[in-house]
Amino acid sequence: MLEVCVRRKQGSFSIDASFRSKVLGITALFGSSGAGKTSIINMVAGLARPDEGRICINGRELFDSEKGIDLPPEKRRIGYVFQEGRLFPHLSVRSNLCFGMHRTNSSDRYVDFDQIVQLLAIEHLLCRRPAGLSGGEKQRVAIGRALLTSPAMLLMDEPLASLDHARKAEVLPFIATLSREFSIPILYVSHSMNEILNLADDIVVLDSGRTVVAGSFDELISMQKNTFSGIIEQIADNNGSLPDVRLNIGCPLLARITPGAGNELGLRLGRKVFVPIKRA
Amino acid sequence: MEVFTLTSLELEALRLSLWVSSWAVLGSLPLGISMAWILARLRFPGRSLLDGLIHLPLVLPPVVIGYFLLVFFGRRGVVGGWLYETAGISLAFNWKGAAVAAGVMAFPLMVRAVRLSLEGVDNGLEAAARTLGCGPWRVFLTVTLPLIVPGIMTGMILAFARSLGEFGATITFVSNIQGETQTLPLALYTLTQVPGGEMGAMRLCILAILIAMMALLTSEMLAGRFASRMRG
Numbered sequence: 001m002l003e004v005c006v007r008r009k010q011g012s013f014s015i016d017a018s019f020r021s022k023v024l025g026i027t028a029l030f031g032s033s034g035a036g037k038t039s040i041i042n043m044v045a046g047l048a049r050p051d052e053g054r055i056c057i058n059g060r061e062l063f064d065s066e067k068g069i070d071l072p073p074e075k076r077r078i079g080y081v082f083q084e085g086r087l088f089p090h091l092s093v094r095s096n097l098c099f100g101m102h103r104t105n106s107s108d109r110y111v112d113f114d115q116i117v118q119l120l121a122i123e124h125l126l127c128r129r130p131a132g133l134s135g136g137e138k139q140r141v142a143i144g145r146a147l148l149t150s151p152a153m154l155l156m157d158e159p160l161a162s163l164d165h166a167r168k169a170e171v172l173p174f175i176a177t178l179s180r181e182f183s184i185p186i187l188y189v190s191h192s193m194n195e196i197l198n199l200a201d202d203i204v205v206l207d208s209g210r211t212v213v214a215g216s217f218d219e220l221i222s223m224q225k226n227t228f229s230g231i232i233e234q235i236a237d238n239n240g241s242l243p244d245v246r247l248n249i250g251c252p253l254l255a256r257i258t259p260g261a262g263n264e265l266g267l268r269l270g271r272k273v274f275v276p277i278k279r280a
Numbered sequence: 281m282e283v284f285t286l287t288s289l290e291l292e293a294l295r296l297s298l299w300v301s302s303w304a305v306l307g308s309l310p311l312g313i314s315m316a317w318i319l320a321r322l323r324f325p326g327r328s329l330l331d332g333l334i335h336l337p338l339v340l341p342p343v344v345i346g347y348f349l350l351v352f353f354g355r356r357g358v359v360g361g362w363l364y365e366t367a368g369i370s371l372a373f374n375w376k377g378a379a380v381a382a383g384v385m386a387f388p389l390m391v392r393a394v395r396l397s398l399e400g401v402d403n404g405l406e407a408a409a410r411t412l413g414c415g416p417w418r419v420f421l422t423v424t425l426p427l428i429v430p431g432i433m434t435g436m437i438l439a440f441a442r443s444l445g446e447f448g449a450t451i452t453f454v455s456n457i458q459g460e461t462q463t464l465p466l467a468l469y470t471l472t473q474v475p476g477g478e479m480g481a482m483r484l485c486i487l488a489i490l491i492a493m494m495a496l497l498t499s500e501m502l503a504g505r506f507a508s509r510m511r512g
Contacts, residue, residue, distance in 0.1 A: 047407050073410035086408040089510055090426045099422075100412030131511050149412055 002027060002153070002185045006043050006053035006063075015039055017206060018053075019214035025201030026179050026186040036209040037189045038083075041155045044187060045080050046073035057153050057185060077108070079151030081159040085142040087130035093141050094126040100149035109150045116144045119174055135162035143171070147178070154179075154186045160195060172198055232269055283479065286487075290480055292459050293467035294487060300375055300463055301443035304383035305436050308390060312435065316394035317420075337449075338388040346452025349381055353453070377454035378461045382443035389442050390435040397431020398424070430506050437499040441492055464488060 005018040015036045021027045029037045042048040044055055044062070052065040062071050062078075079100075087096050101113065117123050120140040130138060139162050146154060156175075160168050176199055179186045190196055196203065204214040234246035286294070319331055337345050353360040355372045363369045371377035401424055409419040447465040454461040456470065468484045471477030 045411050047410065072415070073407070074413045074415050076411075077413075078411060080408065080411040082404065082408060084404065086402075086404050088405060088409075088423060090423075099409070103413035129510065145412070 001056075001058055002187070003054065003056040004040065004044060006040065006050035006055065008039070008043065008048065008050045008053075010039065013209060015043075015050075015209035017204075017209065017211045019204045019211050021185065021202040021214075022216075024058075024179070024183045024185055026176065026188050026199045027202040027204060028196040028200035029187060029189045029204050029206060030196060031206035031212075033191075034208070035206040037206060038157055039209075040206070041080075041157060041187055041189060044153075045078050045155055046071060046076050060152070074103075077104075077149070077152040079146030079149050079154045081139075081143050081146045081154070081156045083157045083159075083161065085130075085135075085138040087133075087138055087141055087145070089130055091129075092126070093122065093128055093130065093133070096130065096141060097126075097144050097148055100145060104149050111147050111150045113148065116147055120144050120171070136164060136167055139163055140167070140171070151184060154184055156186060157189045158191065159188075160190075160192070168195075175199065235269065284483065286483060287480060289458060289462075289467060290484055290487075293462055293464045293484065296375060296378075296459070296462065297444055297464040298491075300378045300382055301440050303376075303379040304386060304443040304446075305390075305439045307379065308383040308387055308439065309432075309436065312387060312390040312439075313394055313432065316391045316398055319391070320395045320398040334391050335388045337385045342385060342446070342448025343452050345384060346381060346449035349377070349384065349449065349453040353377070353380065371454075373454050373457060374460055375454075378446075378450050378463060381449040381453045382446040382463075383439075385446050385449050386439035386442040390439040393435030393438055394428060394431050397428040397434075400431075401427050430503055433499060433502050433506075437495050441495050444488070444491060 001020065001022060001024075003020040006015060008015045013036070017036065017040055019027075029040065031037055039048060043050050046062065049070065050063060050065065053063065054061070054065070055063040057078075061067070061069050062076050063069060087093075088099065091099065097113070097116070101109070117126070120143060122137065122140050122144060125133060125137055125141065130141070133141065139159060143156075143159060160171060163171065172195065175186065175188075178184065188196075188199060200217075202214070202216050205212040232246070315330075315334060319327065319334075349371075350357070352358055353363075353371050355361065355364055355370055360371055363371070369376070371380055405423055405427070406419050409423045410416075414422060444463075445465060446463070447469070450461065450463060451466060451469075456462050456466045458467075458470075462470065464484055464487065468481050468488075471481040471484065
């Protein structure tokens with residue numbers, strides 16, 4: 001179980017988010033850029049300190065301002081796949097992969113080096129330096145490096161952004177399996193609706209640092225507040241029939257609405273809306 | 281080829297110069313890296329003051345520094361007296377004092393070079409190392425330090441060259457004693473002051489140029505090697 005409840009002021013922007021996922025699966029953080037997704041996972045990783053709150057994984061407290069608990073990042077056993085990869089330029093790919101693995105107690109290890117290398121198809125890269133790798137290759141090595149620490153939880157900040165479709169299709173099920181097989185919760189940040197629909201068990205929608213809604217898909221659909229937040233970009237009126245509304249919710253989203261409903265809701269360009277999630 | 285044969289005075293000066301400069305560089309390296317790190321990474325009141333203090337030798341007349349060293353590190357100075365009483369180390373009028381003078385004068389150059397490369401290190405890499413299970417010290421040793429090796433090299437070479445050329449602070453602090461504190465520039469100065477010393481002075485000039493060129497070439501070569509290792 002993952003429990004996050006954090007408050008932090010950074011300049012004029014403040015984060016006040018709170019969510020919990022019951023499942024040992026993948027929790028997707030969703031929201032437009034600047035909604036505070038990366039700030040929140042940095043707090044979970046211990047790279048940023050919340051002003052107050054509580055972060056707890058499977059009953060293990062990582063941060064609790066009331067009890068004065070604040071584990072340093074290296075004690076949290078959290079694997080973090082950064083958006084930009086952040087491989088060490090002075091080390092070979094093999095040394096990058098082993099960097100965290102060597103610092104994990106052998107009794108805590110549950111991920112095998114050869115298995116990861118094979119799954120991510122990075123065997124031919126092992127002797128090279130990160131500077132010579134393509135974006136996709138770097139990202140795969142970064143995923144491998146985080147997994148090889150055998151983490152208690154995995155944080156992924158847009159990990160697949162630089163992968164092509166074929167590789168994505170390969171890595172996505174792998175991530176899903178990982179979470180289930182080793183019962184590690186994954187906190188996943190993405191702009192891609194497709195990835196989230198494919199992966200996420202739970203979803204957390206953020207808007208300007210605040211949790212709009214959080215829960216599993218089924219819960220969200222049964223809720224009144226089952227929403228995404230976004231801005232209306234375009235309304236295409238198809239000659240009086242159903243108008244198409246184009247929304248920017250971090251990624252473009254098209255919705256079809258009856259004209260009557262559109263008028264009633266007062267849809268107009270630039271207006272902020274919350275978009276209900278519906279099953280296809 | 282008698283013209284090119286070094287006299288014992290010149291040989292002594294060369295040997296002493298290399299010895300004093302090496303000690304000056306190696307001795308000030310740990311402190312130089314720490315200061316560079318403090319200035320590059322920490323924000324605290326008095327930071328500009330510390331920055332200014334470290335840079336003083338760069339802008340003050342070397343004689344002033346030499347005089348301060350004499351006052352504080354001389355046998356009867358506050359620090360010097362204490363050093364002599366507790367550790368039995370005396371810096372007055374011997375090569376150790378010359379190394380301290382050279383080290384102090386070269387210190388700002390070393391700190392500047394290391395600090396510049398520290399500021400170029402991506403904080404994100406250090407954060408990544410933290411999430412991979414390294415404490416702050418380990419991160420410094422395994423990620424930060426290897427990444428600033430070129431800066432440390434540059435700093436060491438610059439400081440070494442500066443130490444070789446040190447004159448004012450040395451002569452003020454530890455005087456000009458042949459075989460003890462008479463480094464290459466001091467020997468050169470002495471030779472220009474005595475009749476018939478022109479040839480010797482010229483030889484030392486050429487020697488100084490050769491050493492400086494070698495230091496620069498070495499630094500270029502090491503930088504090139506490091507860059508190609510990173511491209512790998």
